[in-house]
Amino acid sequence: MSAQLERRIDQLESRFAMLDLVSDYCLGFDKHDFGRFINIWWEDAVWEIGPPFGTFEGAEGVTRAVKEILWPAWSASTHFTTNLRVTFNGADSADGICDVDCIGTTSDGQAQTVSATYRDRFERRNGVWKIALRNVQMHHFSPLVGVTLTPPK
Numbered sequence: 001m002s003a004q005l006e007r008r009i010d011q012l013e014s015r016f017a018m019l020d021l022v023s024d025y026c027l028g029f030d031k032h033d034f035g036r037f038i039n040i041w042w043e044d045a046v047w048e049i050g051p052p053f054g055t056f057e058g059a060e061g062v063t064r065a066v067k068e069i070l071w072p073a074w075s076a077s078t079h080f081t082t083n084l085r086v087t088f089n090g091a092d093s094a095d096g097i098c099d100v101d102c103i104g105t106t107s108d109g110q111a112q113t114v115s116a117t118y119r120d121r122f123e124r125r126n127g128v129w130k131i132a133l134r135n136v137q138m139h140h141f142s143p144l145v146g147v148t149l150t151p152p153k
Contacts, residue, residue, distance in 0.1 A: 012090070018086055024037070025079075034063075041059060041073050042125065045131055045132055046132070048135040048136060053069060073107055074106055075104075076149070078106030081098050081099065084098040086122075095120065096121075097118070097120070100115070101142070104149070112141065114142075117139070119137070
């Protein structure tokens with residue numbers, strides 16, 4: 001097999017791995033599946049959520065952000081990511097950008113909508129792709145006044 005074909009196949013497989021990371025972020029967070037969620041990050045990853053939450057470093061910071069700040073703030077959430085675009089910087093490094101809309105209910109019962117852009121740096125170490133950096137640029141974080149989100153009966 002030619003080197004060019006091997007590189008193309010590797011990039012295809014890598015893109016699917018990165019798509020899974022983006023999906024596992026949403027599924028892990030929304031389903032409170034901490035194992036799935038923490039598995040997407042490198043131990044030294046940085047998660048820049050920005051205002052009103054802050055920046056969190058390493059597995060310890062990501063764990064604190066989710067378990068002590070975000071999950072207690074949300075009684076339910078559903079993330080929808082779209083438009084993932086990956087740009088390779090080398091065989092083991094890539095940048096990603098995608099948009100996210102999230103709807104949910106905060107712990108005080110207020111329906112909320114969030115729109116943001118995720119900018120990621122993916123790194124492959126020892127054959128495994130994970131997120132090394134996720135920067136979140138919030139576009140809006142707004143209450144849905146007069147709306148109560150409830151499960152169907």
